[in-house]
Amino acid sequence: MSSDEQLRSDAERNRRVVLEIAIELLGRDPQASVQEIADASGIGRTTIYRHFPSRESLLEAVTAAIIDTARVETMAAVADPDPEIAIRGLSAASIDLALRYGRLFAARDGQSAAYEAFKVDDTSPARRFLATARERGTIRGDMPVEWLRSVIQAVTFTAINEVDAGACSIEEAVQLAGDTLIAVLLAG
Amino acid sequence: MESEAVQRRDAVQNRQAVIDAAAGLLPDDPEAGMQEIADAAGLGRSTVYRHFASRDELFDAVAADVIGRGITAIEEILANADGVEDALCAIGELGIEFGLRYRFLYSHREEARAAAMRMTGDRGAPLWDFLNAAQQRGEIRGDQPVAWIAKAQFEVMTAMIGDVLAGRIDREDAPELLGDTLVAIAAPSR
Numbered sequence: 001m002s003s004d005e006q007l008r009s010d011a012e013r014n015r016r017v018v019l020e021i022a023i024e025l026l027g028r029d030p031q032a033s034v035q036e037i038a039d040a041s042g043i044g045r046t047t048i049y050r051h052f053p054s055r056e057s058l059l060e061a062v063t064a065a066i067i068d069t070a071r072v073e074t075m076a077a078v079a080d081p082d083p084e085i086a087i088r089g090l091s092a093a094s095i096d097l098a099l100r101y102g103r104l105f106a107a108r109d110g111q112s113a114a115y116e117a118f119k120v121d122d123t124s125p126a127r128r129f130l131a132t133a134r135e136r137g138t139i140r141g142d143m144p145v146e147w148l149r150s151v152i153q154a155v156t157f158t159a160i161n162e163v164d165a166g167a168c169s170i171e172e173a174v175q176l177a178g179d180t181l182i183a184v185l186l187a188g
Numbered sequence: 189m190e191s192e193a194v195q196r197r198d199a200v201q202n203r204q205a206v207i208d209a210a211a212g213l214l215p216d217d218p219e220a221g222m223q224e225i226a227d228a229a230g231l232g233r234s235t236v237y238r239h240f241a242s243r244d245e246l247f248d249a250v251a252a253d254v255i256g257r258g259i260t261a262i263e264e265i266l267a268n269a270d271g272v273e274d275a276l277c278a279i280g281e282l283g284i285e286f287g288l289r290y291r292f293l294y295s296h297r298e299e300a301r302a303a304a305m306r307m308t309g310d311r312g313a314p315l316w317d318f319l320n321a322a323q324q325r326g327e328i329r330g331d332q333p334v335a336w337i338a339k340a341q342f343e344v345m346t347a348m349i350g351d352v353l354a355g356r357i358d359r360e361d362a363p364e365l366l367g368d369t370l371v372a373i374a375a376p377s378r
Contacts, residue, residue, distance in 0.1 A: 142368070144357070146351070146356050147348075150344075150350075150351050150356075151347065151369060154340070154343035154346065154347040155340055158336070158339050161339070161343075162336065168336075176332060176336050177340075179332060179377075180336075180373055183372050183373060183377070184369055184372040184373060
């Protein structure tokens with residue numbers, strides 16, 4: 001490997017490590033500082049700023065990466081051909097993602113180009129699943145997909161609040177939310 | 189000279205007149221100033237300021253008043269409803285109407301949420317008691333806690349208000365769509 005190539009691969013590695021640590025720290029606490037990310041990753045602030053010129057650009061890269069994770073996990077969750085299992089999977093994945101990254105998404109609401117685009121994306125896995133299942137007649141056809149998606153978000157939010165308030169465990173919340181969404185979404 | 193009792197009664201009436209005027213004016217004109225509100229109440233500006241030192245203070249009072257009226261309206265629905273479905277649809281319609289009409293109070297949404305939670309949260313709360321009685325009679329699903337059902341319904345109602353405000357759902361479609369959803373959340377398991 002030439003020294004140039006070596007430098008480039010070091011740089012790529014550094015960028016990846018910073019992003020991984022930033023996803024973990026900022027996902028939990030969107031106020032985490034670049035210094036904390038430097039300390040946790042063992043990579044200096046100057047190096048971090050070489051890859052991400054500002055805290056905002058780092059936050060945006062983290063937001064985009066988390067959206068990719070959300071897409072992948074949601075797609076896997078709705079893959080089952082049995083609509084009941086797919087709805088439960090979608091519900092569980094939404095709760096899991098909200099517990100992990102809800103704070104960051106709340107902090108980025110209205111601030112992030114990537115998040116705004118994701119919110120209105122017709123090709124998001126959840127929306128595609130709902131649209132396809134609705135056409136097939138496995139989920140109810142008398143409500144628009146847009147509304148069904150809002151219902152999923154609202155029920156997810158209820159579950160998160162109940163967990164945060166200590167009213168139930170995560171497992172119980174997943175069960176309750178799944179049962180509620182089956183009742184609303186599944187074709188009678 | 190007026191007696192103290194009369195003065196106190198006038199003060200209470202004036203205070204309520206200001207709140208009523210603000211609640212009537214602000215839905216159509218959220219930027220209305222204290223002078224306009226005073227005019228609508230038929231009072232002088234200084235009288236208004238004697239009751240509410242600032243616009244923020246007035247908004248707090250209007251929010252408390254609107255929330256109180258919402259609670260009363262829901263209690264009336266529950267007292268007169270012809271079954272669970274009827275009650276849920278009526279509450280949904282009321283929620284949409286209040287949510288849209290009083291959207292200028294968005295800054296007070298946490299108070300509204302807290303009030304809603306008091307109505308649904310636990311034994312003794314009006315909606316909780318209503319749903320609990322319906323559950324005893326087997327009219328709503330028996331495999332979930334009443335508090336979960338009520339809270340999920342509240343969040344869904346909030347989502348509908350947001351969707352209508354954002355133009356994602358037509359105002360005319362909203363009541364039926366929301367009513368059907370609230371009923372489906374509560375319906376006995378199939």
